[in-house]
Amino acid sequence: MDFNGSDTIPGPRTEDHLPHTAQSAVKIVIVGGFGVGKTTMVGSVSEIRPLTTEETMTQAGIGVDDNYGSESKTATTVAMDFGRISITDKLVLYLFGTPGQERFWFLWNGLFEGALGAVVLVDTRRLEVSFDVMGRLEERGVPFVVAVNSFPDAPRYPIEELRTALDLAPEIPIMDCDVRRRASSKEVLMTLMRFLHSLALSGALT
Amino acid sequence: MTPPRRKRRQPQQLPPPPPPLPKPADGEENPRYPERLYTIAGTADGGRAELDLVTLIVSRSGPPPSASPEEAAVLRLCTAPLSVAELSAYLNLPFSAMTVLITELITTELVQARAPIVRQSVPDRSLLEAVMHGLQRL
Numbered sequence: 001m002d003f004n005g006s007d008t009i010p011g012p013r014t015e016d017h018l019p020h021t022a023q024s025a026v027k028i029v030i031v032g033g034f035g036v037g038k039t040t041m042v043g044s045v046s047e048i049r050p051l052t053t054e055e056t057m058t059q060a061g062i063g064v065d066d067n068y069g070s071e072s073k074t075a076t077t078v079a080m081d082f083g084r085i086s087i088t089d090k091l092v093l094y095l096f097g098t099p100g101q102e103r104f105w106f107l108w109n110g111l112f113e114g115a116l117g118a119v120v121l122v123d124t125r126r127l128e129v130s131f132d133v134m135g136r137l138e139e140r141g142v143p144f145v146v147a148v149n150s151f152p153d154a155p156r157y158p159i160e161e162l163r164t165a166l167d168l169a170p171e172i173p174i175m176d177c178d179v180r181r182r183a184s185s186k187e188v189l190m191t192l193m194r195f196l197h198s199l200a201l202s203g204a205l206t
Numbered sequence: 207m208t209p210p211r212r213k214r215r216q217p218q219q220l221p222p223p224p225p226p227l228p229k230p231a232d233g234e235e236n237p238r239y240p241e242r243l244y245t246i247a248g249t250a251d252g253g254r255a256e257l258d259l260v261t262l263i264v265s266r267s268g269p270p271p272s273a274s275p276e277e278a279a280v281l282r283l284c285t286a287p288l289s290v291a292e293l294s295a296y297l298n299l300p301f302s303a304m305t306v307l308i309t310e311l312i313t314t315e316l317v318q319a320r321a322p323i324v325r326q327s328v329p330d331r332s333l334l335e336a337v338m339h340g341l342q343r344l
């Protein structure tokens with residue numbers, strides 16, 4: 001990395017600066033398998049060009065995965081795309097797109113702890129890649145909604161058939177979406193927020 | 207054709223969250239919403255402060271002559287509040303490396319950290335409503 005002269009480090013455009021009154025932030029995680037549309041969804045609603053942050057974890061025994069076949073220590077690097085939405089002059093929302101595979105779960109113990117909730121993005125061509133992460137969210141008590149991103153060549157199932165296949169609790173919202181469209185991504189986020197709100201009203205969040 | 211099937215899982219018994227830590231004496235006005243209170247301070251052995259991806263960092267002053275190029279870059283970028291995640295992206299540093307750098311700046315009082323609001327066991331409805339209103343305006 002070349003840090004000769006920090007003036008050269010590009011920062012946010014002036015119009016992207018948060019106001020000084022910005023006091024605190026909240027986060028929502030968009031989780032799904034490879035290529036399901038996480039980055040597209042972040043980009044379609046973000047007020048800034050999506051950015052990428054990385055985290056690396058080195059630990060014996062993590063990454064039990066064919067791509068990381070070494071026996072002792074494995075380093076898992078994960079890139080997370082994220083975007084930002086200013087809610088008020090005091091409050092900022094960040095959206096993180098993160099892969100759902102098991103070897104990335106270390107993120108949930110640290111970085112994504114405290115997220116208000118999650119959107120599980122599924123692709124009906126590979127529904128099963130989202131099974132593990134949904135189970136993990138259930139075990140950890142992280143509230144989530146399911147959004148079905150429809151690709152042209154993907155099998156179409158009635159939403160209720162998907163609900164049954166995913167064994168979703170009856171109160172968990174599931175909906176079709178097209179993450180390339182801002183209105184559609186926004187509706188998914190609104191559905192998550194309404195769900196969180198209903199949980200708050202019923203005192204069901206623990 | 208029928209889709210593959212999954213089996214729902216039950217919440218696991220997790221240990222109760224630790225009690226909130228006292229707020230750092232920072233002269234900062236209380237935010238409107240309850241928040242998880244982090245210990246924002248470098249530890250004696252130089253461990254990293256408990257910084258979240260979305261902790262907002264704000265410069266308290268311009269870079270002193272002693273600042274490293276990376277530190278100077280953070281201080282310049284944070285003249286307006288910026289999350290740790292954004293700093294990590296702009297400086298092209300992994301999150302954990304970024305937190306080490308920021309912890310040092312917190313310890314030397316060159317930046318201020320504004321803790322995020324995290325999901326509560328007793329959810330804050332006014333917070334959720336504020337987020338909904340903000341999203342609606344998109």
Ligand SMILES: Nc1nc2c(ncn2[C@@H]2O[C@H](COP(=O)(O)OP(=O)(O)OP(=O)(O)O)[C@@H](O)[C@H]2O)c(=O)[nH]1
Pocket residue numbers: 032033034035036037038039040041097099149150151152177178179180
């Ligand atoms: N037809 C169609 N294409 C989409 C849709 N959403 C995303 N794509 C395309 O699918 C590709 C993958 O989308 P990404 O947003 O990069 O997916 P991702 O989940 O971030 O992918 P990784 O980060 O690589 O795991 C891109 O070429 C998108 O343009 C959709 O709703 N319909």
Ligand SMILES: [Mg+2]
Pocket residue numbers: 038039040081097
């Ligand atoms: Mg992506």
